[in-house]
Amino acid sequence: MNNQLAPTHHYYFSDSVLLWYALSNSYSIVDCAFKQLLDRYFESNTLSTFFKHVDFDTTKTTQQQLTKTITDYLKHCNITTLSITDTPKTFNAANRNILKHYTYNGKTFQVYFGSEHIQKLIHPALAYLETTFTKKACITFDIFIEGETITLFKNEKFINSYPKQEYHKLQGKFIIHLLGYIHDLEETDWIGSFHGSTITDGNSSLLFIGKSGKGKSTLCAILAANGYKLVADDVSPLSSETIEIHSNPAAISIKSGAFTTLKPMFTNFDTLPSIQLSKIKGPIKYVAPTPLEKSHYPCRQIILVNYQKNAETALHPISIAKVLETLIPDSWLSPNPKHAKQFLDWLQTLEFYELTYSDTKSVLKNVESLFLKNKEALL
Amino acid sequence: MNKDNNIEKISRNDALKKMGKYAALTAFGTFLVLNPLKAQATSPPDPGGDIFTD
Numbered sequence: 001m002n003n004q005l006a007p008t009h010h011y012y013f014s015d016s017v018l019l020w021y022a023l024s025n026s027y028s029i030v031d032c033a034f035k036q037l038l039d040r041y042f043e044s045n046t047l048s049t050f051f052k053h054v055d056f057d058t059t060k061t062t063q064q065q066l067t068k069t070i071t072d073y074l075k076h077c078n079i080t081t082l083s084i085t086d087t088p089k090t091f092n093a094a095n096r097n098i099l100k101h102y103t104y105n106g107k108t109f110q111v112y113f114g115s116e117h118i119q120k121l122i123h124p125a126l127a128y129l130e131t132t133f134t135k136k137a138c139i140t141f142d143i144f145i146e147g148e149t150i151t152l153f154k155n156e157k158f159i160n161s162y163p164k165q166e167y168h169k170l171q172g173k174f175i176i177h178l179l180g181y182i183h184d185l186e187e188t189d190w191i192g193s194f195h196g197s198t199i200t201d202g203n204s205s206l207l208f209i210g211k212s213g214k215g216k217s218t219l220c221a222i223l224a225a226n227g228y229k230l231v232a233d234d235v236s237p238l239s240s241e242t243i244e245i246h247s248n249p250a251a252i253s254i255k256s257g258a259f260t261t262l263k264p265m266f267t268n269f270d271t272l273p274s275i276q277l278s279k280i281k282g283p284i285k286y287v288a289p290t291p292l293e294k295s296h297y298p299c300r301q302i303i304l305v306n307y308q309k310n311a312e313t314a315l316h317p318i319s320i321a322k323v324l325e326t327l328i329p330d331s332w333l334s335p336n337p338k339h340a341k342q343f344l345d346w347l348q349t350l351e352f353y354e355l356t357y358s359d360t361k362s363v364l365k366n367v368e369s370l371f372l373k374n375k376e377a378l379l
Numbered sequence: 380m381n382k383d384n385n386i387e388k389i390s391r392n393d394a395l396k397k398m399g400k401y402a403a404l405t406a407f408g409t410f411l412v413l414n415p416l417k418a419q420a421t422s423p424p425d426p427g428g429d430i431f432t433d
Contacts, residue, residue: 172419
């Protein structure tokens with residue numbers, strides 16, 4: 001059979017298997033019985049030997065249906081998309097309108113923005129790092145908009161451009177380059193960047209995931225106001241070198257819906273920087289993280305967050321499948337086979353929970369219990 | 380045939396069980412295929428509003 005279509009890595013959990021397909025960088029969850037069929041399929045040179053080995057006493061029609069199911073499945077798992085390389089845009093210093101300098105952990109960087117609108121995409125989350133430091137920065141970013149395209153340059157070298165309505169991709173690319181600079185890592189040194197927020201007690205960390213609007217950032221702000229520290233908000237990067245989540249300097253972004261909850265927790269809440277991205281969207285405030293003792297922390301649990309007004313707070317274990325259904329489609333994961341293997345190995349070290357919450361007190365107790373569990377595991 | 384001697388045959392009972400499962404597997408939804416994002420990104424923007432206009 002065409003072994004090129006076979007999964008490269010697999011990880012068994014309970015009665016299912018997580019498979020990774022190299023051609024497409026796709027992950028698939030199947031039950032163990034189907035994985036066994038796939039194994040037989042790839043071990044056989046012909047369909048007749050395949051059916052002989054699975055010992056199906058079936059009609060020709062059923063065999064054809066089974067073959068179709070397997071081949072359709074494999075096609076689905078091996079869809080490759082052509083990566084279209086953008087024609088590099090030419091750097092033009094005349095586009096530079098606004099310059100901001102920043103310092104994080106002794107590292108300086110500067111960003112030129114083409115306009116006030118573009119500045120709003122990056123600066124508010126980093127405003128707490130702004131400095132008047134005038135020494136030449138080690139790294140310079142330029143972000144410009146030309147026509148319908150928004151473009152990122154690093155040290156005057158073209159990085160990528162995006163349709164302007166996909167500005168979140170530019171923000172993601174900017175962050176990954178900034179993280180590389182801050183942590184002395186290359187873009188190719190990351191296993192992935194998860195759509196989730198990470199909190200630490202100084203020893204281990206918890207990764208909170210969930211669809212936008214499910215309360216991840218609000219929860220992180222609540223935890224940050226109660227003695228925990230933010231490692232990363234929204235984009236949590238996992239390094240291939242450390243297999244730990246590294247800090248992301250971006251401040252926690254808080255939507256207006258959470259202002260009432262958070263206001264009593266921060267003495268300076270009213271004076272926190274606030275931006276209005278557009279006329280019809282509410283304001284966003286940014287809560288700056290407090291400095292961390294370390295630049296990266298081991299993650300022990302992934303928690304699917306689910307804010308529900310008036311719901312009773314509940315923390316309970318959930319299947320890895322339920323977590324991956326949310327985590328993978330919303331995250332960037334490296335297509336490098338070594339990184340995919342590291343990701344699967346990392347998953348095997350984790351616990352998975354769902355946290356439904358509405359009030360602060362009980363959610364703090366639950367988070368505390370998880371950190372306590374991690375501390376006890378280390379003893 | 381590859382690894383002829385090492386292939387563990389699935390029993391008839393197992394096969395029947397699997398065929399039962401197979402009937403359900405003909406629908407593609409039974410298989411979960413998850414594709415990560417092709418590029419790094421922050422949270423996708425909320426719909427509505429053009430942030431590039433005043």
